[in-house]
Amino acid sequence: MQTSLDRLAERGVTLGEIAALVLDLQKPYVPGLELPECQESVETVLGKREVAHALLTGIAMDEMAEQHRLPEPLQAIVLRDDPLFGIDEILALSVVNIYGSIGFTNFGYLDKLKPGVVGRVDRMHDEHRCNTFLDDLIAAVAAAAAARIAHHHRME
Ligand code: MG
Secondary structure (H helix, E strand, C coil): CHHHHHHHHHCCCCHHHHHHHHHHHHCCCCCCCCHHHHHHHHHHHHCCHHHHHHHHHHHHHHHHHHCCCCCCCHHHHHHCCCCCCCHHHHHHHHHHHHHCCHHHHHHHHHHHHCCHHHHHHHHCCCCCCCCCCHHHHHHHHHHHHHHHHHHHHHHC
16 A cells, blocks of 8 residues: 555655545535545555556556657557546546445546546646546545445444
8 A cells, every 4th residue: 555655645646635535525424524534544445456556557657658658649648638548537447436336426526526636636737747547546546435434434
C-alpha cells in the first residue's frame, strides 16, 4: 500500500484529498461520519492488490506519455486525453466495483462533476503533464472507499 501512496504523492495527490471526496459522498447518508474514517477506508482500498496494480499501471502510462515513450498512435491518444480512448475509464472500473454496485454510482457522480482533487488533476494537463489515467483512478478509489463505508454502516 505504501507504494500506491508514494506513487500518488509523486503525482501530487494526497490521501487527505481522496478522503475528502469520500466524506462528501457519504456524509449525507452516514450521520457523524468524519475524515479519519474516510481516510482509513481509502487506505484499505489502496491496500488491495488489484487496486494497487491498476494504480501503478495507469500512472506508468501517464508518465510514459509525458516522456514520449509510448508507441504511436497510443502516444498521441494518451497525451491529449482523447475522450474516445476510454481505456482509462475501463481500468478505473476494475477498482470501482470491489465493494458492490454503489461504487459504480459514486464513480459516475465523481466522473461527471469532477469535484476536489479529481477536477484539479483533470485540469493539470498539458504537453509536459499527462493525467489521462490518474483522474479516473482517483475517482475510482474514492468511489470504492465510499461504497465500503456505506456497506459497513448498513451492517451496524
Ligand atoms: Mg481520464
